[in-house]
Amino acid sequence: QVQLQESGPGLVKPSGTLSLTCAVSGGSISSNNWWSWVRQPPGKGLEWIGEMYHSGSTNYNPSLNSRVTISLDKSKNQFSLKLTSVTAADTAVYYCGRKSWSGGYYDYWGQGTLVTVSS
Amino acid sequence: DIQMTQSPSSLSASVGDRVTITCRASQSISRSLNWYQQRPGKAPNLLVYAASSLQSGVPSRFSGSGSGTDFTLTISSLQPEDFATYYCQQSYSTPTFGQGTKLEIK
16 A cells, blocks of 8 residues: 655745655555645645656646756655745645556545745 | 636535536546545545546445536435545646535535
């Protein structure tokens, strides 16, 4: 059974950098899947942030593109998110997820971690 | 970006009711449409993929249909655990989600 677990600071200062890691267990990060980040502001819907394939290919949400970097660490079987120049609008629950390469659906998710941007 | 619009935004129903939620895409997405259930404080859970394929372990009272721009998720007989928020997601291009439909107890 594949499991994903997010970790990282729960509080980030405005203009700072949000950094999260997603540890993958029960499966390889080198498998045929996209490794993704999705966020959900409090009381709102889901927003796709971006994704990375084990080959190094990435796709990012155009609205966040200039601020987002997703990377993979195959040796640790984990992937990471960096979001720079954060504001209060970036306050959200951040989920990592596995997206099927063939079907494009998210079949495994982390439990989510709340990141608050505040001074 | 492909925009996804769900209707209704919220819905009140009773246990045993048949419920249908609609998702419309801003352009044709063939059958590249997935449905998720999200309970409060939990991650989304995949229900249906490719418009009508039921994910393993999902009860058969859930079903999906549609193609092109119009899709539906139907719950044939509501159970207490089905009261949650439902999201559609297109996988035709870079992913986008609908705004959600909150299903509440009447």
